[in-house]
Amino acid sequence: MEKIKDERLQLKNLKNIRITFIVQTLGILGILLYDLINYGMDGMTNNPVWFVFILTGVINAYLSMSISVEHEKTKRSPVTRLYISLGVITLISLLFVTFTALTNGYNVMDGLLVGGIVFVCLVLPAFYMYGLRQKERDE
The missing domain is CATH 1.10.287 (Helix Hairpins)
Incomplete structure (x- = not known):
């Protein structure tokens, strides 16, 4: 597989990854909401998907910090x-x-x-x- 060098295609690829991340996060939230409704807060937080959701949220926040610092006016x-x-x-x-x-x-x-x-x-x-x-x- 060849590395993409065209900037337009790289941007399109990043947008596709962002959409995939949004769909994945909504799926995880749906699973956690289902657990919350059926098993309560303890059932939701005992689900391993909860750990994945929290971990991705923390990593996303730390990665966004470097972008926000670079764009401070x-x-x-x-x-x-x-x-x-x-x-x-x-x-x-x-x-x-x-x-x-x-x-x-x-x-x-x-x-x-x-x-x-x-x-x-x-x-x-x-x-x-x-x-x-x-x-x-x-x-």
Whole structure:
């Protein structure tokens, strides 16, 4: 099989891949919705398709971050944006800690656990974006 060199055909091929990804994602969502209706939330999250759906969502989000950084119009300092992100992430995590601790059946330790998990899950993409912005600024 020969490698495609025509840019129009490459773009058409990428559009076809995008349509295939959309159809596949809709199929996965349909399967998960069926499991949710018939078996509840536990049945849906126990399905291996759930893991595939979450994994592809995370990978897609990380791949889109590099594209969005390359197309940013304003060239602000990456450090300033990192500090703003860390402030917002800290606020969101504290809200999770507070609301989880105030919920019946949960205590402060549960709130700290949920808040810590949310903090880690949000701070990793923030540092990844910082690295991408720093790299873009250096080039």
